[in-house]
Amino acid sequence: MFLMKDIVRDGDPVLREQAQKVKFPLSKEDKQLAHDLMEYLEVSQDPEQCEKLGLRAGVGLAAPQVGISEMMASVLVPSEDEDEKDEPVFKDVIINPVIVSNSVQRGALTEGEGCLSVDKDIPGYVPRAARITLKYQDVDGKEHKVRLKNYPAIVCQHEIDHLHGTLFYDHINKDNPYAKTDDEIFVY
Ligand SMILES: Cc1nc(NNC(=O)[C@H](CC2CCCC2)CN(O)CO)c(F)c(N2CCN3CCOC[C@@H]3C2)n1
Numbered sequence: 001m002f003l004m005k006d007i008v009r010d011g012d013p014v015l016r017e018q019a020q021k022v023k024f025p026l027s028k029e030d031k032q033l034a035h036d037l038m039e040y041l042e043v044s045q046d047p048e049q050c051e052k053l054g055l056r057a058g059v060g061l062a063a064p065q066v067g068i069s070e071m072m073a074s075v076l077v078p079s080e081d082e083d084e085k086d087e088p089v090f091k092d093v094i095i096n097p098v099i100v101s102n103s104v105q106r107g108a109l110t111e112g113e114g115c116l117s118v119d120k121d122i123p124g125y126v127p128r129a130a131r132i133t134l135k136y137q138d139v140d141g142k143e144h145k146v147r148l149k150n151y152p153a154i155v156c157q158h159e160i161d162h163l164h165g166t167l168f169y170d171h172i173n174k175d176n177p178y179a180k181t182d183d184e185i186f187v188y
Pocket residue numbers: 044045046047056057058059060061062065078109112113114115116117154155158159162
């Protein structure tokens with residue numbers, strides 16, 4: 001189980017590296033890593049356990065954030081409405097992910113973004129593609145090709161950025177952090 005002490009913080013070079021492609025079949029260590037990356041999200045999204053373990057809640061977690069420079073990240077975007085019983089909007093460990101196409105239209109989270117590896121709040125819109133087509137392998141090596149939009153698309157782009165050494169604030173407009181073009185949509 002990863003705890004906040006296991007999360008690498010901004011300034012550590014691993015967060016600025018290009019992560020290595022993951023080989024299949026997964027090693028025992030990579031299987032464990034995939035499990036632990038998803039477990040962190042599940043536990044952190046349970047308010048009681050999150051509080052008890054002193055975690056910061058997350059909807060995504062990339063391997064470089066726990067010091068492992070490999071192309072693997074967990075994504076768990078819960079269904080927006082209250083009743084928990086609904087299926088998550090997106091839940092998987094994305095391995096060797098590639099964004100094969102993205103919309104010209106930009107999108108951003110209205111409240112900006114944060115990062116478990118960045119302790120300070122950095123205000124501003126993080127412009128991303130509003131819709132993406134994502135190809136990745138799951139822990140069994142099965143290829144997936146999914147079209148995502150809005151919230152899950154934003155989360156996946158934030159995670160895939162980590163695998164290429166990019167952090168969310170790299171995208172914030174320096175002159176006007178809240179600059180927006182008229183066709184930008186705002187999510188959440
Ligand atoms: C948007 C949001 N970001 C949270 N944290 N930041 C993260 O996930 C970072 C990644 C996200 C930052 C912006 C896009 C991706 C982690 N990152 O650094 C990984 O690279 C949240 F926790 C959160 N939610 C909404 C859903 N809620 C369900 C119930 O449990 C609480 C949970 C809170 N939404």
